[in-house]
Amino acid sequence: MTAPLRELLAALTPQQEKVTAYAADTYLQETVDQLDRLGVDAAKFAREHSMLLLKPDAIVARSIEPTLKWLSDNDFRVVSAFRITADRHFARALWYFAWNIASPERRRLADLLVGISDVLVLVVRGADAELPVPVRLTEAKGPTDPRKRRPGELRYLLGRHSYLLNLVHSPDDPADVLRELAIYLDEHRRATVIAEAGAGANRSSDALAIANDLYARTPARSFDRAAATERILRDLEAAGATVAPGFDAQSDADCARLLYSAWAEARELDPWSVIVLGSYVLPMRVGTQPQTLRPVSAKDWLEERP
Template sequence: MTSDLRDLLAALTPLPDKADAYAADTYVQETVGQLDEIGMDAARFARGHSMLLMKPDAIVARAVEPTLEWLRDSNFRVVSARTVVADRHFVRALWYFAWNIASPERRRLADLLIGISEALVLVVCGPEDELPTPVRLTSAKGATDPRKRRPGELRHLLGRDNYLLNLVHSPDDPADVLREFAIYFDERARARALAQVCAGTDRSAEAAELADALYSRTPARDFDRGTALDRILADLGETPGGLDPDADEDCARLLRGAWAADRTIDPWSAIVLGSHVLPMRTGSAPQTLRPVGAHDWLEGRS
């Protein structure tokens, strides 16, 4: 199966290293196997569909409704929507091939973030185009780096100009769709989602209902750095001498000290402050698989 799968993946990503790695990946094998069982062409599914993960920060930000509007205006249709419970293993599975350059602090913040709320996964389809749906969605979604976001992109629309708290995630290319589909959903959930995919009905209203349920369990919170620092200082019951609230290193030292002493501080405030003052990358370990952009796809197909 691995050689056949490698041939399939070679047509779904412009990165040979990714095709090689994914051919032995359990998540990819599960999705392709289940698609084969129901007679659905894996390549067509992966090119024509993508997933948009509304992370816990998107739930806190009440970002689902504007996202649904943006998807509709951008000619994407939501064909399935499901709530997922994430844990630290979910995070490491999803970003396995990039997480080796994440700093220890970023991993800690990510683990705190998944404890804030469940997430919402939207399965979307788009028109047949020169670009596959996942490539078009990722390009239109906007960059992780706030400085690179442009008007009209989803992340620009949603605001919260923050590298870590970027609200949404989507697979880069069709090969990633096959892998991430099995990370989000177990076999039974995949079967239900695929039945909805086959029906092709717009399920935006259902997504909005799921969002309302998540909102009822997850309070809206402030994304402001100063507010986060004030809450942490209140939790600690003291302000360290010489603390400059505008100095990143002072605030980073405050967080590291609280964690080292196992002090109880508000998780959301730690996430917000940490996202501003802690390093996101180690700068030492090589990235296993680089992200794919629309240019990569077009060049790889030419």
């Protein structure tokens, strides 16, 4: 199967490094095998569909409804919607080929984040003369870095929170669609979603029903740094912990030391407040090493595919 799989991947990503890595990836193999058994063309499925993950921060921010409107306004149709419970292993599987540059602090915050809420995944279809749906969605969604987002992009619309709290994720290219589908779902649930995607009906109402349940279980919270700092200080005071003399809530260094100290002493702090403050003051990357696999852009797809 290796040679045919590599040929398939070569048609679904502009990165030779990804072809090599994904040819041996169990998640991708599972989806390709299942699509083949179901009589579904894997290449066609991956080009015509993408997925949009609304992370726990998107649930807290009440971002589902504006996301659905943005998708509709940008000619994407929701053809399936499902919720999953994420954990630390889910996060590492999803970003396995990118997290080699993640700092220990970022991983720790991400582990806290997946515990905040279940997540919503939307499967979308859309038409484009030049770009596969996942490439167009990723381009339209906007970058991770808030400073680089532009009006009209989904992440710009949803709010300029922080590098970590970027609310949504989507696969870069068609190869990622096949891999991520198996990370999200087991074989039985994948079969249901594949069938729904093939039917092509608009299932935005399913997404709204899931949203209502997620909102009922997960309170809306502030993304404000000052509010997060104040809550952490209250938690520490209630636990009888002392804060360093001269602590300056406006100082990134002081706030970072506050979190490091609380972690070292195993203090019980409000997880959401730690996530918010940490996203502002803790390092997100390790050194300057490159990602294992770099992100794919529309330019890559148009210029670098063989």
